Amino acid sequence: xxxxxxxxxxxxxxxxxxxxxxxxxxxxxxxxxxxxxxxxxxxxxxxxxxxxxxxxxxxxxxxxxxxxxxxxxxxxxxxxxxxxxxxxxxxxxxxxxxxxxxxxxxxxxxxxxxxxxxxxxxxxxxxxxxxxxxxxxxxxxxxxxxxxxxxxxxxxxxxxxxxxxxxxxxxxxxxxxxxxxxxxxxxxxxxxxxxxxxxxxxxxxxxxxxxxx
Amino acid sequence: xxxxxxxxxxxxxxxxxxxxxxxxxxxxxxxxxxxxxxxxxxxxxxxxxxxxxxxxxxxxxxxxxxxxxxxxxxxxxxxxxxxxxxxxxxxxxxxxxxxxxxxxxxxxxxxxxxxxxxxxxxxxxxxxxxxxxxxxxxxxxxxxxxxxxxxxxxxxxxxxxxxxxxxxxxxxxxxxxxxxxxxxxxxxxxxxxxxxxxxxxxxxxxxxxxx
Numbered sequence: 001x002x003x004x005x006x007x008x009x010x011x012x013x014x015x016x017x018x019x020x021x022x023x024x025x026x027x028x029x030x031x032x033x034x035x036x037x038x039x040x041x042x043x044x045x046x047x048x049x050x051x052x053x054x055x056x057x058x059x060x061x062x063x064x065x066x067x068x069x070x071x072x073x074x075x076x077x078x079x080x081x082x083x084x085x086x087x088x089x090x091x092x093x094x095x096x097x098x099x100x101x102x103x104x105x106x107x108x109x110x111x112x113x114x115x116x117x118x119x120x121x122x123x124x125x126x127x128x129x130x131x132x133x134x135x136x137x138x139x140x141x142x143x144x145x146x147x148x149x150x151x152x153x154x155x156x157x158x159x160x161x162x163x164x165x166x167x168x169x170x171x172x173x174x175x176x177x178x179x180x181x182x183x184x185x186x187x188x189x190x191x192x193x194x195x196x197x198x199x200x201x202x203x204x205x206x207x208x209x210x211x212x213x
Numbered sequence: 214x215x216x217x218x219x220x221x222x223x224x225x226x227x228x229x230x231x232x233x234x235x236x237x238x239x240x241x242x243x244x245x246x247x248x249x250x251x252x253x254x255x256x257x258x259x260x261x262x263x264x265x266x267x268x269x270x271x272x273x274x275x276x277x278x279x280x281x282x283x284x285x286x287x288x289x290x291x292x293x294x295x296x297x298x299x300x301x302x303x304x305x306x307x308x309x310x311x312x313x314x315x316x317x318x319x320x321x322x323x324x325x326x327x328x329x330x331x332x333x334x335x336x337x338x339x340x341x342x343x344x345x346x347x348x349x350x351x352x353x354x355x356x357x358x359x360x361x362x363x364x365x366x367x368x369x370x371x372x373x374x375x376x377x378x379x380x381x382x383x384x385x386x387x388x389x390x391x392x393x394x395x396x397x398x399x400x401x402x403x404x405x406x407x408x409x410x411x412x413x414x415x416x417x418x419x420x421x422x423x424x
Contacts, residue, residue: 026233117395181381185396
């Protein structure tokens, strides 16, 4: 049914919808985040849920203390290598459909600790991330923006066909490899199913700057 | 309170201990006291219980890695060259370092004095890396000694619970040592330069038209 006809009918007091629309509307309006934080970003996440910013307006006020009851994992803060297996395990314990917001520079890439020995260079090395929020830490508005972006993403998902989301496709896995502690680093250092080294041209990097050859 | 006084106090009360004042040339002039490993524990317990003022609080414990370093010093020496006496620069090469050091900052809450900086050195950086633990004297040293063990590999004899603190059990390196090589997990760097750029190029030789 085309949009024009739909809005025409709506003006006449007739609501026409599809199962997909109804289903997605229901899912996007009640996303329950997992109640966990890793560093300073978690403070901003808490602020976003409180009275001033009020994430409850978007249906996400119910922070669940158990992964079994959560739909959304907000990775808020620095993921150390020691913590990474637990984060992946928590994600694995969440039921489908599940989403991940990678909040802040550390969760995206390791941030200011990227060259450190104990910080994971981005949680997307082990689990699929839906929305990234840059910032150090991002303001609550940025988290709300990311949340609205996630809602738009859920709204646009098809229930059938090849582009359908993971939870409606029995073939795709919903659990991911939990890294183990190795003698020098996590083993494996990334999950090749969800992450690969980005292809970026680095051949000219550092060549055109003054004082460098 | 100055460090000389404390040094002579310790020398009078702990027989046989070898102390050395390591001067700090910066404006703060926070000189420190190097204690030998054998008497480290006795000196520390004297500082807590017998000295005036009593140092009842250990605020900070940290480690330092001193790798072997060749130092050359120039001295002017008078020499007879071709029958004429001349002043010639002579370079003397010597080695310093080659040990791990642990540093304690002590305060006296009672007398509002401090800090007294206490240092102890291990024999080398590989096998003989033992120093006495001062946790039985100051409980506040417990986690910080564990951290120094974790990151520098200093073994604290007499520590009640010497396990790694920040890294996991089974991790073999000590990341704060100068010769630590971090795992080579390259990924995209927006402004790669120096070592990071070299590493990045080594990981993808052919892709970008032969780097």
